[in-house]
Amino acid sequence: MVTYEFNRESRLLTPGQFQAVFSKPLRFGSSHITILATPNSDNNNRLGLAIAKKRVKLAVQRNRIKRQIRESFRLNQHNLPHIDIVVMVKSGTDKLENKEINQQLEKIWRKIIQRHKK
């Protein structure tokens, strides 16, 4: 079933859920973005964002990056296996344009899908 929805069930909400991902992650990365992933027991993919104030200083830039990640996740989630994901960001990401962020994310989604098939 192809869905483009993104509601509260598609998000990591509590510190416990975040800890579960941090404790035994599979790492995927690109030059500016790191993704931690763990298989989950639900029928959903769930997304969590960890955009540190230390890495991206302005609130406006943090919001922009979060929205780009969410949008990309929303459009690609039907291809992914059932996993929990935490996206982290490195310094300098606020200098990237929306298109560049998207390209990096799509690369990572492909990596995850390949890994899953094996």
Place this chain on the structure above:
RNA sequence: CGAGUUGACGAGACAAUCGCUGCUUCAUCGUUGUGCCUUCGGGUAGACAGAUGGAGGGGAGGAAAGUCCGGGCUCCAAUGAGCAGGGUGCCAGGUAACACCUGGGCGGCGUAAGCCGACGACAAGUGCAGCAGAGAGAAGACCGCCGAUGACCGCUUGCGGAACAGGUAAGGCUGAAAGGGUGCGGUAAGAGCGCACCGGAUUGCUGGUAACAGUAAUUGCAGGGUAAACUCCACCCGGAGCAAGACCAAAUAGGGUUUCAUAUGGCGUGGCUCGCGUUGAAACCGGGUAGGUUGCUUGAGCUAUAGAGCGAUUUAUAGCCUAGACGAAUGAUUGUCACUUUCUUUUUUUGAAAAGGAAAGAUACAAAACCCGGCUUAUGUGUCAACUCACUUA
């Protein structure tokens, strides 16, 4: 038309597709909660929760920022007063309050519109001031001026000389600052020594609510600066914050009460005895973690009209509801237009300007986190209004 000042408004627009989050409404479901009925088996309802789907409508700012002031609200503590500590500081008004705003005064800047100012007191006590300079606080003879008077030398015996005693703050030098300023008189030279004007101080009068201003008389001038130095004076201030606070409340562990069961008991240690340790079931109660709900947006609110006031502001009436998220929504992509920058073409041309085309552009600063009133800082730029100066024309 050019240069500028002040104030107000705006903060890209529209469309398509895919989404996020509240609200309203419609349809369907109803195995759950809930309501009603009950012969306690269940039946029934669709008001409210809930689920699914559809439709409509709302969804960041002028600074949301910095968290620098002031309040509301909440809890804690409270009878008042004082001390400590902190804050404010020309006057009057506005306000819930303020360090804010308005009007006024004074001082400074600007040709002007206008802008800027912690702008009480050195009276009491204590402190601070490098270098330079003769002297830095009831000052000071370094250069200079004088040498009338007294002493000295010369003689023409009342004049000259020299500069010893001494006089002198007008001039020079030093410094951020040298003990009122300018002019005339005066004098040996000078000096508020005398006078005129200006300034200051004291006292009175006039105007003003006041800050203050004006004016008259008196007084030769009253002994510097610094209080974002301690200090003094006047006034103000209890503490902590929405992670405040209120409510519901799992799982696991533990607490209390009651009832039942029962103790020469059971279990553990141990070969056994003694000894030591430990204790079953049910109901109820309170505390309370995770989590959830609330606080949470109707408010010192906004708009219009009328009245009061120079104004800040305020009064009355009418209308309106305008974000409430919580690992944190308000978006993404594409297209057209607008805007900015760059390049280029044509026309007129001294420079340059106008029109057209193309390319590029997270389109300035920056995003709510309980809510208001301010301040400060950031901000590509656009529109409008009032005013000032200069130039041209009449």
